Amino acid sequence: MKNCPNCNHQNPDEAKFCETCGTALAGNIPQSFLANQTNTTTSEGTKIGLAILSFIIPIVGIVLGISQMNDKDPSKKAAGKTYLYLGIGGLVLACLYASVVGSSGY
Incomplete structure (x- = not known):
């Protein structure tokens, strides 16, 4: 039995x-x-930390991009433009992801 x-x-x-x-x-x-x-569960603290980082990192990229674009060196200006575009793109993606995940109840 x-x-x-x-x-x-x-x-x-x-x-x-x-x-x-x-x-x-x-x-x-x-x-x-x-x-x-x-086990694929993630703690609430980890989720919040990753959410905060997903907004902070692009903002840092934007700030670095703006500061580099004000430099006289053309290579630094080009790098600054790249940082700026990547920062803006990352921030847009983070906002889109947050709106999709936030509206789905996950």
Whole structure:
């Protein structure tokens, strides 16, 4: 007899699921299925930290871009323009992502 880990009901040896509650009985779940199951939960603090960073990093890029564009060296001006464009693009993407994720209830 197989003992159900969920409700402690005694099931026949050939049973794959508990007759009472439907829980899968030990030895019937393929190992490949169990091996692919990972804990994908992320703490709330990590989510908030990543959200803040996704806004701060583009703003830093914008500030660096503006400061570099005011330099007399043409290569620094070009780098500043790149920082500015990447910062603006990153900020737009962060806002779009925040609006999509925020509206979906995740």
